[in-house]
Structures are given as C-alpha cells and as structure tokens.
Amino acid sequence: MTLIVEKLKKSYREPDGKILRILDIPSFSVAQGEQMLLVGPSGCGKTTLLHVIAGISRPDSGVIRIDGVDVVRLSEAARDRFRAAKIGYVFQTFxxxxxxxxxxxxxxxxxxxxxxRDRKRAGELLERVGLQHRRTHKPAALSVGEQQRVAVARALANRPSLILADEPTANVDRANQQHIVDLIRTTCREERVTLVMVTHAMEVAEQFERVDRLDVLNRVARTAPQAEEAEEAVA
Ligand SMILES: Nc1ncnc2c1ncn2[C@@H]1O[C@H](COP(=O)(O)OP(=O)(O)O)[C@@H](O)[C@H]1O
Ligand SMILES: [Mg+2]
Incomplete structure (x- = not known):
C-alpha cells in the first residue's frame, strides 16, 4: 500500500467564526511496506493528520491517495468501508x-x-503479541502494556494494508514503550503492512529508519508560535 499526501489543508471554525488553521502540508509519501515515524510537539496536528488520512474527518482540500484511491473524494459511506477494509488504527488510549x-x-x-470473524487468526494475533495466556481477560484485568498489545492485535485483525498508530506508547510505562514499538514494527513487517506512527516522544525516533518532523512538513506549525508570541506582545 502506497500513501501519497498532497496539498493537504485542514482548519477548524471556532465559535466566534474565526478560522483556526491546523494543517497545511505540501506533500509527503510513504512507500509500500515502509515505516514512517512522524514526530512533533503536542498540538502540532499529529492526531488531526491521522484522522484525515483514516477518513475519520475531512480535510478542507488536498489529495490523500491510498493505493491509487483518493479517499478525500469518496462519499462518507465509501470512506467508512474503505477504512474498515484497508486501515488499522492504534489509539493512544487503546x-x-x-x-x-x-x-x-x-x-x-x-x-x-x-x-x-476468524477466531483462529484472532488467537494467532494474541499469541504474536504474547498474550495467548490472557485471551479470556477483560481490559480491566490486563496491565496497560497488555491492553496496548491487544489494541495492536486488533488493529491487525482485518489484514489492513496501512496501520496508523497515534502515540501508542504514551500511556505505557517506560519498560514497555520500546517493546510496543518493536511489536508494531515487527508485525507490520511480517504482514507487509505500511506503517505511519506519530509521537511527541523523541526517544521513539531511535527505533525508526525514517523519521520526519510534522512541525517541519506542516507550514501552519512553523508559523503558529510566532503568531502567539506576537499576540502576547500586543497583550
Ligand atoms: N475539533 C476541534 N476544533 C478546534 N480545534 C481543534 C479541534 N481538534 C483539535 N483542535 C486543535 O488542533 C490542534 C492540533 O490538535 P491535534 O491534532 O490533536 O495535535 P497533536 O495530536 O499533535 O497533539 C490543537 O491546537 C487543537 O487544540
Ligand atoms: Mg495527538
């Protein structure tokens, strides 16, 4: 699965009617099977970008091509079907x-x-994340690291071609952080899944060959702090 993002813009309208620009990304692409880490400080638009790629929310304009299909141009129902069929999502909060x-x-x-629903595959995925002995446990009876490992198995369950992982280590203790990232990278490699992971944790970068900075890719993030400083200066 190849991901191509071009001229992507996303803004929100604030209650007072002002436009709040969040994303303005000229372009980037991720090749079939590639693993890309996007780093950037809190608030620079990481979650917004993943939501837009997954079709959970719509950009103002731009192209998001996933295996040749521009998902921005799909109807809402078609986007939901596309996401269910092609994309696995690992959430920060599982x-x-x-x-x-x-x-x-x-x-x-x-x-x-x-x-x-394929019970055999579900069991194999739990085994792959080291939780075959916890398959009958409900989330409350799992450690947070184990919960995130279940979430990784769930993201892979439907044989997606793209995994989007939003700060998957943010709520996991330090001992488990490296393990979770390794687990996601290894399973994506074995299943030939393209991976885009976002994080504000710079230490995760050591585990990736490809690291891009969203605050550099994104033109809005580069100008926003200056605007805030200017406002402070006026106030
Ligand atoms: N629904 C929304 N309406 C208005 N602003 C939003 C909304 N969702 C997010 N934002 C703002 O967009 C910016 C980027 O948010 P987000 O993508 O969650 O950042 P990150 O994941 O990098 O921390 C933040 O400043 C946030 O306050
Ligand atoms: Mg976020």
Whole structure:
C-alpha cells in the first residue's frame, strides 16, 4: 500500500467564526511496506493528520491517495468501508471495549464483510503479541502494556494494508514503550503492512529508519508560535 499526501489543508471554525488553521502540508509519501515515524510537539496536528488520512474527518482540500484511491473524494459511506477494509488504527488510549475479553476485542477488529470473524487468526494475533495466556481477560484485568498489545492485535485483525498508530506508547510505562514499538514494527513487517506512527516522544525516533518532523512538513506549525508570541506582545 502506497500513501501519497498532497496539498493537504485542514482548519477548524471556532465559535466566534474565526478560522483556526491546523494543517497545511505540501506533500509527503510513504512507500509500500515502509515505516514512517512522524514526530512533533503536542498540538502540532499529529492526531488531526491521522484522522484525515483514516477518513475519520475531512480535510478542507488536498489529495490523500491510498493505493491509487483518493479517499478525500469518496462519499462518507465509501470512506467508512474503505477504512474498515484497508486501515488499522492504534489509539493512544487503546479504545478497547471493557465488556469484552481480549480475544473478543480482537475479533471485533474484523469486519463481517471480508469473511466470517476468524477466531483462529484472532488467537494467532494474541499469541504474536504474547498474550495467548490472557485471551479470556477483560481490559480491566490486563496491565496497560497488555491492553496496548491487544489494541495492536486488533488493529491487525482485518489484514489492513496501512496501520496508523497515534502515540501508542504514551500511556505505557517506560519498560514497555520500546517493546510496543518493536511489536508494531515487527508485525507490520511480517504482514507487509505500511506503517505511519506519530509521537511527541523523541526517544521513539531511535527505533525508526525514517523519521520526519510534522512541525517541519506542516507550514501552519512553523508559523503558529510566532503568531502567539506576537499576540502576547500586543497583550
Ligand atoms: N475539533 C476541534 N476544533 C478546534 N480545534 C481543534 C479541534 N481538534 C483539535 N483542535 C486543535 O488542533 C490542534 C492540533 O490538535 P491535534 O491534532 O490533536 O495535535 P497533536 O495530536 O499533535 O497533539 C490543537 O491546537 C487543537 O487544540
Ligand atoms: Mg495527538
């Protein structure tokens, strides 16, 4: 899966009607099977960018080509289907369903459309993340590191071609941080999945060959602090 982003702009309208510019990215691309880490300080638009790539929210303008399909131009229903079929998402806060076991949470990452929910694959994925002995545990009975490992297994459940990982180590203790990143990178490599991970934690960069700075890619982030300083100077 190749990802191409071009002339991407995203802004929010504030309650007073002012336009709040968040993203203005001329271009970047990620090749099939490549693993890209995007680093940048809190507030520079990392989550917004992943939401736009995943089709969770719409940009103002621009192109997001995933395997030749410009997802920006798809209808909302088609975008939801595309996301379900092609994209796995690892959330900073895991987003596991508390009433379900580890195995059931992984099964819930599979769509009905592809084939019947595949218990064998769900079990294999839990084994791959080292949790075969915890498959009947609900999230409250798992450590946070284990919960994030279940979330990684769930993101892979539907055989996506792209994984988007939003600060997957932010809520995990230090001992588990490197392990989670290794786990995501290794499983993506084994499954030939393209990976885009974002983080504000610079130490994660040591584990990646390709590291890009979102505050450099993004023209808004480069000018925003100056604007804030100017406002302070006036105030
Ligand atoms: N729904 C929204 N409405 C207005 N501003 C938002 C909204 N969501 C995020 N923002 C703002 O957009 C900026 C980027 O947010 P985000 O993408 O979450 O940053 P990051 O993930 O890099 O910390 C922040 O300044 C945030 O306050
Ligand atoms: Mg974020």
């Amino acid at each position: 987003n596991l369903l508390p009433a379900f076991t580890a195995l059931e949470n992984v099964l819930l990452g599979m769509t009905f459309a592809r084939n019947r």
